[in-house]
Amino acid sequence: MRKKKRRRKIDTSISGYSHIGVEVSQEQLSDLACINTMMRSGALDDTPVHAIILVLKTLGLIPAKMINDESSSDSDDNADDNFKDCFQRKFGRFKE
Secondary structure (H helix, E strand, O other), X not given: OOOOOOOOOOOOOHHHHHHOOOOOOHHHHHHHHXXXXXXXXXXXXXXXXXXXXHHHHHOOOOOOOOOOOOOOOOOOOOHHXXXXXXXXXXXXXXXX
């Protein structure tokens, strides 16, 4: 019988990145995970440069306009809209 090879994975934790000399915060790690998920889903297949720009921006390697993460409304009634707006400001929006 053939032995099933265990697939080895790269350590993409904060300590894994630190091991290769890249210091990332928990927020940066979370944003990089989002970018990775979008790339794996195929959402960025047609725009690989956009993915690269997102990674550079996330790591602070290119200047970025500060994004206001605060909600403009004191109500939680539009929590889904706030999340969507924040997500689109961080990672881009789709053309309609």
